[in-house]
Amino acid sequence: MQLTRVPAEFRILLLTRKDLIEITISVNKNNYSFPIQEGFTLIEILIVLSLIGLLTSLGMASYSSYNATQIVASNASNVETLLTEAHSQAISQVIPASCGSNTLSGYEVDVTLNGQIYTLSAVCGSKQLISTNTLPPQVTFANGSTASVVFNAETGIISNPSAIIITGYGQTHTVSINTTGDVSMN
DSSP states (O other): OEEEEEEEEHHHHHHHSSSSEHHHHETTTOOEEOOOSSSOHHHHHHHHHHHHHHHHHHHHHHHHHHHHHHHHHHHHHHHHHHHHHHHHHHTOOOGGGGGGSSOOEEEEEEEEEOOOOOEEEEEESSSEEEEEOOOOOOOOOOOOOOOOEETTTOOOOOSSSSEEEEETTEEEEEEOOOTTTTTEEE
């Protein structure tokens, strides 16, 4: 590193709102100073980059966990909506065209235990499939779920209280149906 000689005297002019101030600074002729270094050191840059990497990885892990939670919650909500639709259709006694002249006895929602498929059917003589839905990968209906929920036409009631359990990504959501046909999610 090369030392540079500081000038013996220098002046600074300060301009304020009211006055011009002149400051004179004298320096002993034997004083030396080091040259001013500009920029960042390699260590400083590496520290900043490692902090950015750490924050990015934490953010991605949080997002991944949040996304998995939302996938399970969203699909549980879809099952709840389908059950509510079946209850509503049974009460209003909407007869699908596929029933023909057969009498509507109710609407049925079936789930595949340890599987991902759930269906809505009208029961009029035989089951008339209305819609089939599938849960995403890694989300399933757990054992202990009611495999079939039948809403009686006109009243919308079911014979026994039922529960459908949706699991995935370490999350569990339960959709409950009481005997009056009211659907709720826990």
